[in-house]
Amino acid sequence: MNRSIADAPPAEGSQAAAPKPARGGVQSVERAFDLLSFIAASGGQATLSQLAVAVELPMPTIHRLLRTLLNLGVVRQLPDRGYALGPGLIRLGELASKQLGAAVRPHLRSLVDALGESANVATLDGDMVTYVDQVPSPHQMRMFTEVGRRAHTHDTGVGKAILAQLEADHVHRIVRSAGMPAHTEYSITTVAQLDEELATIRSQGYSVDEQEQELGVRCFAVVVPDSPAPLAISVSGPTSRVDQRFADRAVPMLQRAAREISEGLRQSS
Numbered sequence: 001m002n003r004s005i006a007d008a009p010p011a012e013g014s015q016a017a018a019p020k021p022a023r024g025g026v027q028s029v030e031r032a033f034d035l036l037s038f039i040a041a042s043g044g045q046a047t048l049s050q051l052a053v054a055v056e057l058p059m060p061t062i063h064r065l066l067r068t069l070l071n072l073g074v075v076r077q078l079p080d081r082g083y084a085l086g087p088g089l090i091r092l093g094e095l096a097s098k099q100l101g102a103a104v105r106p107h108l109r110s111l112v113d114a115l116g117e118s119a120n121v122a123t124l125d126g127d128m129v130t131y132v133d134q135v136p137s138p139h140q141m142r143m144f145t146e147v148g149r150r151a152h153t154h155d156t157g158v159g160k161a162i163l164a165q166l167e168a169d170h171v172h173r174i175v176r177s178a179g180m181p182a183h184t185e186y187s188i189t190t191v192a193q194l195d196e197e198l199a200t201i202r203s204q205g206y207s208v209d210e211q212e213q214e215l216g217v218r219c220f221a222v223v224v225p226d227s228p229a230p231l232a233i234s235v236s237g238p239t240s241r242v243d244q245r246f247a248d249r250a251v252p253m254l255q256r257a258a259r260e261i262s263e264g265l266r267q268s269s
Helices: 003-007 027-041 048-055 059-072 088-115 157-163 168-178 191-204 244-268
Strands: 075-077 083-085 118-125 128-135 207-210 217-223 231-238
Touching: 027 048, 027 059, 027 075, 027 083, 048 059, 059 075, 088 118, 088 128, 088 231, 088 244, 118 157, 128 157, 157 191, 157 207, 157 217, 157 231, 168 191, 207 231, 217 244, 231 244
Parallel strands: none
Antiparallel strands: 075 083, 118 128, 118 231, 207 217, 217 231
C-alpha cells in the first residue's frame, strides 16, 4: 500500500472526479453507504486510494465522510491507515440478520416439509458467507449448521451460488482474501477450478456442494435474485438420501422459493 499517495489531499489545481448524481435520497447518506458497501465488498477493509477510485468523489468529501463514520464507530482506521468496518455495525448486523431470517423462515419450513432435509439461508459477509437461519431436518441423521457460522465461499453450496452472480474480479478478490483451504479431498482449491465451476452454476441455475465442506454431506443451493444483499438458500443432507433423484425434486422448489423470497423482500423494502 502506498500510504503517501493514499492519504495525500488532491494537488492544487488537480482535476477531481465528478461526483455521482444523487439517487433520489439524501446525497451524503448515499455516499456514506457507498463507502461502507465498498469496504464490505473488499473483504472488510480498503485503502483510501481504493475508496477514492470506487466511489468517484473528491478526496475532501471522502475524508469528511470517513471522519463522520469513524466518530459513529461504524468504520475504524487500521495501523496502515486503511479503513475497516467498525464495531458499531455489529449490533445492526445482528438485528438485520434476525429480521432477514424471520422473513425467509416460512420458505425454509416449506422446503423441509416437502423434502425432509435441512434448509438454510446465508448471506455474503465480507470474504465469507454467514448462515442467517436454518430449519433442521426431522431425521435423526441430518445436516446441522449453527446460525451465525461463517464459512468459505469456494466450497459451500450457498457460497458458490452467490459467487456465480458476481464479477470475476470481485470473486477473485474474495478468494484471495479468505484463501481456498481444502476441507475435504473434494474441495476446489484453485481459482481456475472455481471459475469453471461458477460457469457451470450460471448455466444450470443452481450450485452443488459435493462433499466439499464435509464428507458424506451434499448440498444444493440457489441464489435469491435481486435481493438487497447477496443471499442464497439451500437444502442439504447425507449423500445416501440427497442424490440425483432428490435434486430433480429439490432444485425447482429451491428456485421457486428464491423467487418468492425475492418478491417478499422487494415488497417490504
